[in-house]
Amino acid sequence: xxxxxxxxxxxxxxxxxxxxxxxxxxxxxxxxxxxxxxxxxxxxxxxxxxxxxxxxxxxxxxxxxxxxxxxxxxxxxxxxxxxxxxxxxxxxxxxxxxxxxxxxxxxxxxxxxxxxxxxxxxxxxxxxxxxxxxxxxxxxxxxxxxxxxxxxxxxxxxxxxxxxxxxxxxxxxxxxxxxxxxxxxxxxxxxxxxxxxxxxxxxxxxxxxxxxxxxxxxxxxxxxxxxxxxxxxxxxxxxxxxxxxxxxxxxxxxxxxxxxxxxxxxxxxxxxxxxxxxxxxxxxxxxxxxxxxxxxxxxxxxxxxxxxxxxxxxxxxxxxxxxxxxxxxxxxxxxxxxxxxxxxxxxxxxxxxxxxxxxxxxxxxxxxxxxxxxxxxxxxxxxxxxxxxxxxxxxxxxxxxxxxxxxxxxxxxxxxxxxxxxxx
Numbered sequence: 001x002x003x004x005x006x007x008x009x010x011x012x013x014x015x016x017x018x019x020x021x022x023x024x025x026x027x028x029x030x031x032x033x034x035x036x037x038x039x040x041x042x043x044x045x046x047x048x049x050x051x052x053x054x055x056x057x058x059x060x061x062x063x064x065x066x067x068x069x070x071x072x073x074x075x076x077x078x079x080x081x082x083x084x085x086x087x088x089x090x091x092x093x094x095x096x097x098x099x100x101x102x103x104x105x106x107x108x109x110x111x112x113x114x115x116x117x118x119x120x121x122x123x124x125x126x127x128x129x130x131x132x133x134x135x136x137x138x139x140x141x142x143x144x145x146x147x148x149x150x151x152x153x154x155x156x157x158x159x160x161x162x163x164x165x166x167x168x169x170x171x172x173x174x175x176x177x178x179x180x181x182x183x184x185x186x187x188x189x190x191x192x193x194x195x196x197x198x199x200x201x202x203x204x205x206x207x208x209x210x211x212x213x214x215x216x217x218x219x220x221x222x223x224x225x226x227x228x229x230x231x232x233x234x235x236x237x238x239x240x241x242x243x244x245x246x247x248x249x250x251x252x253x254x255x256x257x258x259x260x261x262x263x264x265x266x267x268x269x270x271x272x273x274x275x276x277x278x279x280x281x282x283x284x285x286x287x288x289x290x291x292x293x294x295x296x297x298x299x300x301x302x303x304x305x306x307x308x309x310x311x312x313x314x315x316x317x318x319x320x321x322x323x324x325x326x327x328x329x330x331x332x333x334x335x336x337x338x339x340x341x342x343x344x345x346x347x348x349x350x351x352x353x354x355x356x357x358x359x360x361x362x363x364x365x366x367x368x369x370x371x372x373x374x375x376x377x378x379x380x381x382x383x384x385x386x387x388x389x390x391x392x393x394x395x396x397x398x399x400x401x402x403x404x405x406x407x408x409x410x411x412x413x414x415x416x417x418x419x420x421x422x423x424x
Contacts, residue, residue: 002041005029023387025377033058036404038385047408049379049386049400055245055269056315057403063272063311070307078105078301088306091313093280095251097260102286105301107275109241109267110138115279116204116263117142119289120235126199130189130229132162134391136211137204137239146204158192160185162205162391164215166346166357167365179218186225190232202235202262207253210242213390214355214397216348222259230262235285241267241277242353246316246402249326249351256350269402274308275299321402325351331406332398335413341420343371352404356396358388367392374423382415 003011008029012020029041035057038046048058056063070084078085089103104119106112121127133150137143145152149159161169163182170181186203193200203225209215226236238261243253245266250256252264263285267277278300281289289295299305316322329351336347336356345359358372359365372388375396379386389397400408 002029023385024380025373028380035060036401036408044383046380046383046385047400047411049384049398049412051385051401052242052247052399053268054272055247055402056272056312056319056321057401060272060311060315060403062315063308066307066311067274067304070304073303075302075304077298078296082303082306084303084310085301085306088310088313089301091310092278095313096264096280097254099260099282100264100280101283102281104279104281104286104289104295105305106267106277106279106297107299108138109239109265109277110140110143111297111300112241112265112267112277112279113137113143113146113204113237113239114140115289115295116237116265116281117201118293118295119263119279119281119285120202120237122292123285123288124199124201124233124235126201126234127156128158128193128198128200128234129156130158130160130186130200130203130234132205132209132212133159134162134212135159135204135206135209137206137241155196156198158189160189162209162212162215163217163221164209164212165218166215166348175218176220179221179224182218182221183224183228186228190228190234194232200229200232200234202237203229204237204239206239206241206243207257207259207261208243208248208350208353210353211389211391213357213392213395214349214353217257220258222254222257226259226261235262237261237263237265239265241265242399245269245312246322246325247351247353247399249322249329251322253350270312271305271308272312274305276305276309316402319403324405325402328352328404328406328409329354332409332413335409336416339413339417339420341424343368343424344420349398352398352400352402354398355390356398357390358394358396367394369394371423372396375419378419378423379415382419384412384415 032039038048131146137146229236238254248256263281270276346357358368360368372394
């Protein structure tokens, strides 16, 4: 006999602590996954529209088989030679821009961002890091300083307003003028470090500004920001933990937003559920980091990680998921834009990474947090799992596994249209 939801919550709070986050007003008890589907303890089926961790689908048979085979053969730390680790590293690095030549494996995106910051500081001998005021890059003592950094005080951190066209910092500006205004924030942060005698190490941003709400950004912003940072002696770091691995319909978000970073961090989808992450950079940056840091991670660069990571690449390549994501994502966005709803102020995104900006007033685009939460909960009741996110937590975030197809999009579009008709 299965435990009740109330008893599960009580047990959870007793052993994990009161306040450990849960989704939805009425949490659900998930027991099984398959492809784009999740199943609860009562057998109800949900289409997963949120989890990018199992990027090639829940319980993907090729990934599971690779995990089982390697675990039954060998799994050790990284201080032995292992051909599988090298083959995986070579395949993964080859997916990046040719200037990004070497990799440091980690277990989480947070660790990858820690490595990236340390790498930038060692290479430049600077300390200052620029981020946006509504970013999330991880939760360690260092990286958490960059989380929603606006208004915080740290002599080695400066935050800038993230670029967007939907709620621009000033109305009536052309796209070029708007880019100039947002870039002035970056210049001001650089000048502020210089005035305080803090040498610049770099700027760290998500290449698609995922946690900021997937904003449409003024053309040219990223490449110009990267140049400004480099001209000031720093390095430009792209956080691809959410944006990478074909999520956008391209392998990397930086390809969509049209710039080449000095350092790239990766995480969540790399191991499709197995903890696997990494930092890719130029050869000189990685070699300096290796020489001066002595970095070692017990569980990173293991044969098990390599086997699973390679299996994920296999699935993406053989099933042509880059092309499918671009196609299905465009189809889904097109369908959403046909649905008339006064509260849905904007439909935006890339590939299978879509944000629906919920507003209470179409004239002012005032964010509607409560409205987005009602939509998320109603969709859950209809069997579709989403969440609300963004700078104002009013963006309904759609981020299904990459194996999501048009038939699943059609089911979601029907449920979504029913939802907005029922609520508005």
